[in-house]
Amino acid sequence: MKRQNFVRIIEMARLLFDIFYDGECVSEDAFFEWLRNPDQSETKGYSAVEMSTRDFFTWLTQAETESEEGKEEWEN
Structure with a gap:
């Protein structure tokens, strides 16, 4: 895979x-x-996609944690 194509995929x-x-x-x-x-x-492209979406999953995990904490505060 050419580097230019790899960057586009990411x-x-x-x-x-x-x-x-x-x-x-x-x-x-x-x-x-x-x-x-x-x-x-489909493992050939998985690692490239996983690498490019790490920030997305970090953000999603943090948002989910904050949402759960907000629910707990609301219930108490």
Whole structure:
């Protein structure tokens, strides 16, 4: 794979994850399921996509934690 194509894949993956999340096309659970259980038949591109979306998953995990903490405070 040429470096230029690799960079495009990385940029597009993150952009698509953001679009799918913002548009509520893919649930948080589905994103995390993908991260935990990559399809072994598609491992060639998985590592590039996983690497490019690390910031997305870090943000999503933090947002989920903050949401749960807010619920606990509201219930108490």
